[in-house]
Amino acid sequence: MTNPNSKNVALVTGASSGIGAVYADRLAARGYDLILVARRADRLEALCAQLSKAHGIKAEAISADLTKDQDLARIETLLATNGDVRVLVNNAGIARLGPAAQTSADDAQSQIALNITALTRLTQAALPAFVARNQGLIINIASALAVHSLPISAIYSGTKAFVLQYSRGLQQELAETGVKVQLVLPASTATELWDLSGVPLAALNKNTLMTTEHMVDAALAGLDQGETVTWPSVADATLWEKYDAARSELFANTQAGTPAPRYKIA
Numbered sequence: 001m002t003n004p005n006s007k008n009v010a011l012v013t014g015a016s017s018g019i020g021a022v023y024a025d026r027l028a029a030r031g032y033d034l035i036l037v038a039r040r041a042d043r044l045e046a047l048c049a050q051l052s053k054a055h056g057i058k059a060e061a062i063s064a065d066l067t068k069d070q071d072l073a074r075i076e077t078l079l080a081t082n083g084d085v086r087v088l089v090n091n092a093g094i095a096r097l098g099p100a101a102q103t104s105a106d107d108a109q110s111q112i113a114l115n116i117t118a119l120t121r122l123t124q125a126a127l128p129a130f131v132a133r134n135q136g137l138i139i140n141i142a143s144a145l146a147v148h149s150l151p152i153s154a155i156y157s158g159t160k161a162f163v164l165q166y167s168r169g170l171q172q173e174l175a176e177t178g179v180k181v182q183l184v185l186p187a188s189t190a191t192e193l194w195d196l197s198g199v200p201l202a203a204l205n206k207n208t209l210m211t212t213e214h215m216v217d218a219a220l221a222g223l224d225q226g227e228t229v230t231w232p233s234v235a236d237a238t239l240w241e242k243y244d245a246a247r248s249e250l251f252a253n254t255q256a257g258t259p260a261p262r263y264k265i266a
């Protein structure tokens with residue numbers, strides 16, 4: 001039996017653990033060949049071997065630190081030149097949670113470099129070929145914290161707010177093309193991110209935690225249903241519509257050209 005996706009490649013960043021590893025599995029199950037990117041080569045190679053065997057696909061592991069310019073440039077080149085890449089999952093991300101005044105410059109910088117700069121540069125590298133082919137899918141993993149800041153998440157929330165606005169802008173630019181951008185905003189998901197973030201996973205309320213499998217399967221179900229913005233844990237989908245309508249109304253009201261009457265400027 002021929003596999004309809006046999007020449008289609010999905011590149012998943014941050015595939016060595018957590019959400020990215022499940023994306024790799026689910027995309028392999030859908031017949032995609034894989035390019036898996038993260039720093040831990042041993043984990044990537046083990047996952048590649050497991051998924052090639054389980055799903056009969058080709059999988060390549062590429063060790064890269066996406067906060068390092070040279071490594072990022074290698075993956076940009078690959079995306080710009082490998083015409084088989086049909087799907088880019090921008091999943092690699094880190095959180096370093098704590099009051100901003102106590103956050104080191106390195107911790108601030110690494111969150112911005114990975115969550116914003118790498119995601120943007122990889123997307124920009126993939127887009128020209130996707131647009132030229134009028135086909136392609138970019139899945140950007142943001143966070144529920146894209147619309148919410150906690151006293152310990154000012155920088156992380158800021159990086160994810162960027163992912164939200166960048167993805168929404170791209171969706172408008174690409175609306176008339178065959179290139180899709182899905183924005184995914186997970187809430188707490190049980191992964192290694194937490195212990196590395198400074199807030200241990202064990203400290204979270206278990207009732208608010210989703211498994212990685214549920215998170216990714218819900219996000220892919222949303223994709224299959226044609227969603228462009230997916231909130232995997234939000235039961236009432238109209239909440240996003242209301243939020244977005246309020247945002248749009250607020251923006252329209254900024255276009256007045258005069259100070260608001262409450263400022264009493266003559």
Ligand SMILES: NC(=O)c1ccc[n+]([C@@H]2O[C@H](COP(=O)([O-])OP(=O)(O)OC[C@H]3O[C@@H](n4cnc5c(N)ncnc54)[C@H](OP(=O)(O)O)[C@@H]3O)[C@@H](O)[C@H]2O)c1
Pocket residue numbers: 013014015016017018019020037038039040041064065066067091092093094095114141142143144185186187188189190191192193194
């Ligand atoms: N877990 C949650 O509650 C949650 C909620 C909302 C959104 N998210 C988002 O989901 C995405 C995936 O995170 P996760 O929860 O699955 O965490 P995770 O298990 O820690 O996975 C993070 C992935 O990013 C990779 N990574 C980290 N630093 C990197 C670097 N400098 N260069 C390249 N790859 C790097 C890690 O691999 P290496 O260490 O091998 O490089 C790992 O594969 C992130 O964007 C995160 O912000 C998570």
